[in-house]
Amino acid sequence: MYKNLPSKSKTLTKLIDKAILPAIVLTFSKIISLIIVNQKFRLNWQVGTSGIIYTSKSDFVLANTYSSLFMYFSIMAGLLLLLIKAVRWHSTHIDPKVSARLHFRKLDFLVTESLDLYLNTVIWLGYSWLATALMLIQSYYNLILPWVSYIALFVSITATIFVLLDIEREFGGNAFDKVCKRESISFLDLGRILKSG
């Protein structure tokens, strides 16, 4: 599919590929949550030519807050799955025992390659920070209850830290450290082994 494209375009096309599913999931979660909130709180609303119209600001804030929160929960779920993949099932530093267990249970597909993982991370973290920025702006203008934006900010920062730690594990440290880690031997053990010849 990407054969005839320049390398930059290939990456972009892969990013687009990865962004389709989250975009659909998040859009639907927002719409469905709006319907649920409108029904649950019996809000006074109607569909007009310019969109969904509320006859009072409090109704608008309530609908916006809970639908944004629901959408952010979807982002959190996506990020959580990615972080589990990054920490536990990342092909470059998966624990041998975990790898063997997955293989025996025929769950090898859970082991994720770096490129796949990082492309997904770019998308989900992107959505997370975009949603957080939007919620912070909206809470500044009193269009959303502020606690939702604080939760989003906290989750985005935490997720970013975990992703950075995973990148550090992937690219940080030298090859010698990696060999020691993979073989589960310490630097002192290695010294003893070399000394004994």
Place this chain on the structure above:
Amino acid sequence: MIKRLIINTFLFAVFGILLALPFLPSKLLKYYPQKNVLSAVARNDQTLIKILPAGDMLQMVAVTAFPQQFAYYERILEVRNFSGRDMLYKAAVFVNFVNGKNAQAEVEAVFNNNSDEIVLHPGEKAYTGLKVLGRGDKVEKVEVFLNISAKDVQK
């Protein structure tokens, strides 16, 4: 070179749209400032039009200028923005009469910031609905067009 530029621009645009897509429903949410929402109350000797929250049930009253059986009450059915730029609002009022008849129509009004109520004497005519004109939170003028007479109410 140009071909690559076009391809990359197109791909960036598609990627941007995909990133923006989940946030579009938020953009479609709107509300009307309560200040611009009209409702009306009929009292014994006068009809009072006030700015009240939409959806409020209005008081049921007898208008003594009309024959006794024509006590009626109203409530706002809808408030709709007809023009995003001019903030044109319309409120349809539903009128119920004790004799079982009812009527639904519109009264047009352009709101004035200095005044949030108008008093109407129902001897000859009664309003049937409201229309509000203004910009944003600020409405400039109120006009009420009376087009139902006591005679019409008795139909």
